[in-house]
Amino acid sequence: MKVIWSHRAKRDLQGLVVTIAEESLQRADLVSGRILRSAQLLYRTPRAGRPGRVAGTRERVVGRTPYILAYKILSARVKILRVYHGARRWPAEF
Numbered sequence: 001m002k003v004i005w006s007h008r009a010k011r012d013l014q015g016l017v018v019t020i021a022e023e024s025l026q027r028a029d030l031v032s033g034r035i036l037r038s039a040q041l042l043y044r045t046p047r048a049g050r051p052g053r054v055a056g057t058r059e060r061v062v063g064r065t066p067y068i069l070a071y072k073i074l075s076a077r078v079k080i081l082r083v084y085h086g087a088r089r090w091p092a093e094f
Contacts, residue, residue, distance in 0.1 A: 001043045005080045012083035016067070031065050035083060038062040039069055042078045053090045057081060070094065
């Protein structure tokens with residue numbers, strides 16, 4: 001399965017990296033690497049994540065970070081919809 005990123009998810013990732021980098025470039029690299037590796041694992045095991053809070057989605061917790069990947073399984077792809085901080089209020093839909 002191919003993993004693709006929505007424009008919003010790409011912006012989410014860029015924004016959190018910029019925010020973290022203001023305090024620590026090393027930490028920003030570490031967190032972004034964990035997020036990207038977690039997303040790549042979905043190509044082999046797309047159902048590894050839990051059912052999502054938004055209907056029709058799934059969620060993958062990014063290990064050792066406060067972030068969660070919200071995604072949707074499509075016919076031959078996994079689409080990363082958003083990268084959310086676990087403490088954020090979730091929307092009703094994406």
